[in-house]
Amino acid sequence: MTVRVGVIGVGMIGQDHIRRLTHVLSGAQVVAITDVDPARAQSVADGLSSCTVHSTGQDVIRDDAVDAVLVTSWGPTHEEFVLAAIEAGKPVFCEKPLATTQEACRRIVDAEVASGRRLVMVGFMRRYDAAYQAVKGAVDDGSIGAPLLMHCAHRNPSVPPYGFTTEMIITDSAIHEIDLVRWMFDEDIAAATVLKPRRNSNAADDMQDPLVLLLEMASGILVDVELSMNIRFGYDIRGEVVGEFGTAALAETGAAVVKNDGRYAGRVPADWRERFIRAYDIELQDWIDAVASGGFTGPSAWDGHLAAVASDTCIEALRTGQRVEVASHERPDFYAKG
Numbered sequence: 001m002t003v004r005v006g007v008i009g010v011g012m013i014g015q016d017h018i019r020r021l022t023h024v025l026s027g028a029q030v031v032a033i034t035d036v037d038p039a040r041a042q043s044v045a046d047g048l049s050s051c052t053v054h055s056t057g058q059d060v061i062r063d064d065a066v067d068a069v070l071v072t073s074w075g076p077t078h079e080e081f082v083l084a085a086i087e088a089g090k091p092v093f094c095e096k097p098l099a100t101t102q103e104a105c106r107r108i109v110d111a112e113v114a115s116g117r118r119l120v121m122v123g124f125m126r127r128y129d130a131a132y133q134a135v136k137g138a139v140d141d142g143s144i145g146a147p148l149l150m151h152c153a154h155r156n157p158s159v160p161p162y163g164f165t166t167e168m169i170i171t172d173s174a175i176h177e178i179d180l181v182r183w184m185f186d187e188d189i190a191a192a193t194v195l196k197p198r199r200n201s202n203a204a205d206d207m208q209d210p211l212v213l214l215l216e217m218a219s220g221i222l223v224d225v226e227l228s229m230n231i232r233f234g235y236d237i238r239g240e241v242v243g244e245f246g247t248a249a250l251a252e253t254g255a256a257v258v259k260n261d262g263r264y265a266g267r268v269p270a271d272w273r274e275r276f277i278r279a280y281d282i283e284l285q286d287w288i289d290a291v292a293s294g295g296f297t298g299p300s301a302w303d304g305h306l307a308a309v310a311s312d313t314c315i316e317a318l319r320t321g322q323r324v325e326v327a328s329h330e331r332p333d334f335y336a337k338g
């Protein structure tokens, strides 16, 4: 079966996912798209063999030729489209964040539970990255002993010169580590503190960049996350778990380290598309395969909800300068593992 996909929002990641669905993965065809920028939507459709351009996301979801929906529009628009896909009974892959507040995520969870079918997958692609999986393997098989700490760094070369706020460092970027550590340690985040180091002069005047998040896991594991948004030299993602008698760190992902003339050098990825290219391929193939077989897979709406709860907590910690506890939420049986 070929899964006929409708895409809402064809900006950077929308176009990148369309490329992989069309040229890299198997079992999918992009048959409908939309964007609030109609000229952009038309030019993307012109590059596809047979693709309808709709005026709105709701039209894409309603289109009988669309089996499954890919939401790659701006975060604040996700709730509307995910809820509409659930109402239409269509599987939906939503890029992170699932929605920008925990209340909006909860509405999605409630709608999915009421529908009686698992329809939502969230694009937390780091879970599919080979380097993170290898670190998790070392944590799970006991080769470094019980995990005590994790050091993370999430470095972006730049952000758009306007429109990107300090809070978005948490909701748009740190949300990846927030989900990742829940997955890595299989436990929830209990409390958060946000520190403000000396400002990077490359940042816009009204932006506090970098930030450091301190996340306390339920078992006491302490995670520090450096978030740098204007570090210029490239896109640099780091992670190291410290255990009782060993450490496990993300390996460098460049294809080669070149040694010559008394030096060694490797490539730093330009952006997230390059660094996580295989992880995106694997997560989307997994989704297509699950849709084709009538099943579900991947990070759930519940994962998206818990990530939003923790990210709201980090924002409160940023605003108040205090350590803030993350409210606990009972998982509906609907999202039980296995």
Ligand code: NAI
Binding pocket: 008, 009, 010, 011, 012, 013, 014, 034, 035, 036, 037, 040, 056, 057, 072, 073, 074, 075, 077, 095, 096, 097, 123, 124, 125, 172, 272
């Ligand atoms: P972008 O700004 O390049 O693209 C977003 C597109 O959505 C634009 O073309 C915009 O016109 C369109 N759009 C906005 N509202 C719309 C609406 N109501 N209906 C139809 N189209 C609409 O942004 P980008 O970087 O592609 O990000 C999109 C989403 O993907 C965000 O949620 C972002 O957080 C997420 N993302 C995830 C990444 C990951 O690593 N998993 C990487 C980059 C983005």
Ligand code: ISE
Binding pocket: 156, 172, 173, 176, 272
């Ligand atoms: C972007 O939206 C992403 O999701 C990338 O994965 C992340 O590293 C970057 O900081 C975000 O702006």
